[in-house]
Amino acid sequence: MRPEPGRPARHALRARPGEVRRALGRLRPALARLSPPGEDPELAEIVLAEVLNNIVEHAGGPRGGARVAVALWPAAAGILCRVRDDGRPLPGHDLPAAAPPVPASLPEGGFGWVLIRGLTRDLAYRRRRGRNELVFTIPVTAGPAADPVRPRTEMVQ
Numbered sequence: 001m002r003p004e005p006g007r008p009a010r011h012a013l014r015a016r017p018g019e020v021r022r023a024l025g026r027l028r029p030a031l032a033r034l035s036p037p038g039e040d041p042e043l044a045e046i047v048l049a050e051v052l053n054n055i056v057e058h059a060g061g062p063r064g065g066a067r068v069a070v071a072l073w074p075a076a077a078g079i080l081c082r083v084r085d086d087g088r089p090l091p092g093h094d095l096p097a098a099a100p101p102v103p104a105s106l107p108e109g110g111f112g113w114v115l116i117r118g119l120t121r122d123l124a125y126r127r128r129r130g131r132n133e134l135v136f137t138i139p140v141t142a143g144p145a146a147d148p149v150r151p152r153t154e155m156v157q
Helices: 017-034 042-059 112-119 150-155
Strands: 009-014 067-075 078-085 121-128 131-139
Touching: 009 017, 017 042, 017 067, 042 067, 042 078, 042 112, 042 131
Parallel strands: none
Antiparallel strands: 009 067, 067 078, 078 131, 121 131
């Protein structure tokens, strides 16, 4: 997946469990190219994994397999991402609350949106023409001046 300058790297998949791993493998080279030299694209991959797994688990549709489209662009502040799917909308057609859940109240999981919010900037959701659209920027560091701990500390506040 080699995006031309100014054109996004794109990948389409079905919202099925095995597809997320394959999609991330196919997106990995594009994430590496969109990251600054020497920057590991793992953070971007973690965010995309959470987003795509949420779609599989919650929006996949009555039979699963909603269509998902991922587009990635280079941006001054990081990697601009847009993920669209034709699955079920988010409850209330809005992003979940920003407050982290109480760990004891959850049997497993429940931290996906906390991670996504803590590791992205400019997170926005809308439902349009029967499709969900999530847009966000994954910040990337470009040297020692960046604070690699900041996203992690914001997640737990």
